[in-house]
Amino acid sequence: MATKAYAALLRAINVGGSVRVKKVPMARLRPLIEGLGHGDVRTYLQSGNATFTSDHGDEETLAAELSAAIEKEFGFPVEVIVRDHAYLKSVLDACPFPAASLEGKQLHVTYFSECIGPERFAAIDPAAFAPEEFRLGERELYLYVPDGLGRSKLAVALARPALNKGLIATSRNWNTVVKLVEMTGA
Structure with missing residues (x-):
């Protein structure tokens, strides 16, 4: 190998x-x-x-x-x-938000231990959390929080145990996402 x-x-x-x-x-x-x-x-x-x-x-x-x-x-x-x-590079490249124009604290990626589907998050009404937004990838979730994660009501809703049952989930801000791609690409 x-x-x-x-x-x-x-x-x-x-x-x-x-x-x-x-x-x-x-x-x-x-x-x-x-x-x-x-x-x-x-x-x-x-x-x-x-x-x-x-x-x-x-x-x-x-x-x-x-x-x-x-x-x-x-x-x-x-x-x-x-x-x-x-x-890691594919997650960076597939970001559905304009990462280059945002501060690192405004954009986060939650990595999951396995594939996730939209049905897991179907109970969340995106309009109720605007302007905060999330988008699903295959084993990741992108989260845009204009006022930062600490003030995010959407982040709290997404972290509910019922939504993440049976999964390991851990989040990183965009600066860390980028840095990990750089560190593993050298």
Whole structure:
């Protein structure tokens, strides 16, 4: 198998709020990923973004191995999504919003662990949240929030557990989406 570049997206680590913070220092995450046999390991920000190269495994296997290693090392479970460079680039290229004219905080991508269909989000009335908007991809959701994610009523509606049942879902702002494509493309 040829060596491919991947991004690992860790869900809900190193963030505050009303839940107990799951601390995963990036300085400890890098050697953990290297210990799994992967190369060129780099991290981006403190919110659970790592890139690496590997010549073994598929996205789901790599995610499961990394999740198990994190739980063993840190003592708590962390959901992980792994995506290769080609997928990350396709998400960037398929953006249905004018990304170049928006601030990074206005545009987000939620990555899902599997394919999603429009029926999952059929109960959401887009007009009720205007000017906020969302568009579905295959395993991703694009979210435009002109006033930022922290003030978004649509983001709250989209994050309801009933809509995401059975899925791992983790969001990144557009700046991070772009950076992960750059990091996996080098």
